[in-house]
Amino acid sequence: MSLHLIPASRRRFVQASLATAAVTLGCPWLMAATDESADQSADYWALLADTHIAANKDAVSRGVNMFDNLNKIIDELLAEENKPLGVIINGDCARLRGRPGDYATLRIALDRITAAGLPIHMTMGNHDDRDPFYAAFKKQKPDAALVDGKHVAIVPGRHANLFLVDSLNIVNEVSGKLGETQLQWLAKSLAEHRDKTAIVIGHHNPQFLPEGSTAEGSGLSDTAKFIDVLHSQPHVQAYFYGHTHNWNRNKTSGGVHLINQPPCAYVFNAKHPNGWVRLKVQDESLAVELRALNKQHTQHGESHTLEHRFAAVS
Ligand SMILES: [Zn+2]
Secondary structure (H helix, E strand, O other), X not given: OOOOOOOOOOOOEEOHHHHHHHHHOOOOOOOOEEOOOOOOOOEEEEEEOOOOEOOOOOOEEOOEEHXXXXXXXXXXXXXXXXXOOEEEEEOOOEOOOOOHHHHHHHHHHHHHHHHOOOOEEEEOOOOOOHHXXXXXXXXXXXXXXXXXXXXXXXXXXXXXXXXXXXXXOOOXXXXXXXXXXXXXXXXXXXXXXXXXXXXXXXXXXXXXXXXOOOOOOOOEOOHHHHHHHHHOOOOEEEEEEOOOOOOEEEEOOOOOEEEEOOOOOOOOOXXXXXXXXXXXXXXXXXXXXXXXXXXXXXXOOOEEEEEOOOHHHO
């Protein structure tokens, strides 16, 4: 079954306007849908990152079986009464080098989500590789690339559009880059979709190096240009990223929320939680809730309301 097909059995109806919008936006595979019984006041998205799935299901890194972790999270998602509009996996889907075997194993887990009727979207991290990824997930490849050589998408919701960017620069090199062409596409796309809140989602963290620093850093090498693009439109409210395996949040100088997603896989600091994030989008605000894998973790269930920029003057 295609990853993006939504069986009619679970859905009461498909919002035709969103399906049309998906086609218009170059995402013919996307058909956003909603349950009549679900909370109509908010969009709900399940945000995952850094699954790091290896070909070998038994692979363990830093004491964590990555395949088991992902499946535990999928168990949670599928048990929820109120299902998300979609599931986003924000990069480093594969273990280290984006091998075909990694994606074949990832597909075994994700097919469970697809079978339940939930669309899945993925971004590319530094441990992914686009060609093997597209070979395993054919429906993720748009008919015509929106940005040459990059895996990007615009995913429409009822209250916000999600702009998925591709910060993979060189496979298995830690730092990331969006590049001029993609930044121009993003700026243009944000400007063309001002009717709803914009949320940008990509793998690498913005890095704010001291002025004059020659350090390369491990985040987005073109952070300054990227932040300028985010600030260029008042309806851009947040950037979600993974990569650092460290659940955290911050804001840019211009008030854009920066949300660092937890990893599905291992953490680099044993005190940090791994798990996933429930994102709720309403007209005036966003809300994030941490769903830690360890339900005893002190941060499990913590939630934050992210007020819109310029809310006071709008
Ligand atoms: Zn990464």
